[in-house]
Amino acid sequence: MMRIDYELKDLPLEAQKHSRIFRIHRFIDAASVGFFAVIILLLLQSRGFGLFDIAVLLAVFSGTSLVLELPLGGLADGIGRKPVFMLSIVAFLLSILTLILFESYWLTMLSLVFMGLRMALVSGTLAAWFVEKFNRLAPEFSTQPVLAKNQFAMLMGQAISSVAGGVIADFYGSSFIDYGIGKFELPLVGAFILGIVVFIYTHFLIIEDRHKIDLVLIKSGFSNLGHIIYDSGIYGFKHRFILLMLVGTTCTSLALYTFQTFWVPxxxxxxxxxxxxxxxxxLTFGYYSSQAFGSMIAAPAIRLFNGDVAKALAGLTFICALCLIGISFTTHIYAFIVMLALYTLFVGSTSSPHKSIFHEHIPDDKRSTLLSLEALMARLGGLVGLLFIGYIADEFSIATAFKAGTIFIFAASFLYYILSRRIRNISNH
Structure with a gap:
């Protein structure tokens, strides 16, 4: 049985080095995105775009990543994770540069197309690379603890850059107007600089031995996309465990994406x-940092359920739903802060158990594509949530929309409980 309760120093030296390099990478990469995430809605509003205009722009962003998710995840399986990830950084830099230099509606839309391309490229790339190499370097150790620490580093990167972005906009935003950089464009300069740092870091420190980059292999990767996507899709939807995880992901994303969109208004x-x-x-700093600390309570929760990762995931997801109900009743900022901290704490705690179960049931040659399939289902759930729960928010209230979202989180909790029973039945036989 693989070890779940261990420290970084217990790993083989090469696995320790591998974990540290990737954890730093997660932090810097997430920090570059955090600058963008915290000000994008405020930036669009400052340019005079109405709510419908902004909705269309965000739909283009989501639609781009949704359409390209699986093909580009399959490409990573065909030609390698690292080159596809580095392309995602190029798309990110193009998006930020376009957003800084141009203010028109259509060029802003082009910027969000680039960002959607970035999101599609980044999923199922280095995450798959990390897990595969970790399993080779430390086969007797579970990935759950290291995935939790990776998540912690990523969320802290987003948290720190989010608060930095807000402070830069409010206190230093007017200092560079003479140079053509507005209040909300200034944090984007920080995002651009960090994007370049991520590119350099990836080039020199992320070593992928599995694929060698050459034109013949790249052409082969593209030509095999159809087969990779079809084969992995069939595998994912026919495999009972993976199917349950995919449906659970869709349900939780339907509520979580909607919360991410509506908590600011x-x-x-x-x-x-x-x-x-x-x-x-x-508040965004608190949002991400609370999720980061939430990743640390996953291991104690698993121990509480006697090592049953799926049952722990079901319980933690159930608590998420209860916390979202609590948020929907808040009317004062202090009550909201307390409930937001609890909600995001338990949302953060669900990530590494979910990823650990998912990774244990997918083969290496389909890993990137199945991770992209999972990301596709998450974004599909998010889009449905924005339409369905967004309609409820518009017609009734945001609080009512949050209550509707909890139904889907409760459903996901039930699915993970079923998953736990199936895993236990197989183990008993």
Whole structure:
């Protein structure tokens, strides 16, 4: 049986080095995106775009990543994770540069197309590379603890850059207007610089031995895309465990994506408008840092359920639903902060158990594509949630929309409980 309760120092030296390199990578990469995420809605509003205009722009962003998710995940299986990830950084830099230099609606849309391309390229690449190499270097150790630490590093990167982005916009945004850089464009400069750092770090420190880059192999990777996608899709939907995980991902994403979209307008009436960007940045810091610390409670939760990872996942997901109900009843900023911290803490705790179960049931040659399939289902759930729960928010209230979202999180919890029973039945036989 693989070891779950261990420290980094217990791993073989090469596995320790591998984990440290990737953890730093996660932090820097997430920090570059955090600058973008915290100000994008405020930036679009500052340019005079209405709510419908913004909805269309975000739909283009989501649609681009949705359409390209599987083909590009399959490409990573065909030609290698590292080259595809580095292409994602190029798309990110193009997106940020376009957003800084141009303000028109159509060029802003082009920028979000590039960002959607980035999201499609990045999923199922280095995450798959990390797991495969870790399994080779430390086959007797479970991936759950290291995945939790990777998630912690990623979320802390997003958290720190989010608060930094809000503070930069509010307190230094007017300093560079003479240079053509507006209040909300300035944090994007930080995102661009960090994007270049990620590119250099990836080039020199992420070593992928499985694939060698050459034109013949690249052409072969593209020509095999259809087969890779079809084969992995059939495998994913016929495999009972993976199918349950995919449906669970869709249900939780339906609620979680909607919460990510509506929590800012939900809390904004409780805030002082003069420092909205800074306060939202600080709340976003809390949002991500609480998720980061949540990843640390996954292991104790698993021990509480006697090592049953799936049952722990079911319990933690159930608590997420209860916390979202609590948020929907808040009307004061302090109550909202407490409930937001609890909600994101338990959302963070579900990630590594989910990933650990998923990785244990997928083969290496389909790993990137199946991870992209999972990301596709997550984004599909998110789009459905934005339409369905977004309609409820518009017609009734955001609080009512949050309550509707909890139904789907409860459903996911039930699916993970069924998954636990199936895993236990197989183990008993």
């Amino acid at each position: 939900f809390v904004k009436p409780m805030l002082n408008d003069g420092y909205a960007a800074s306060i939202i940045g600080i």
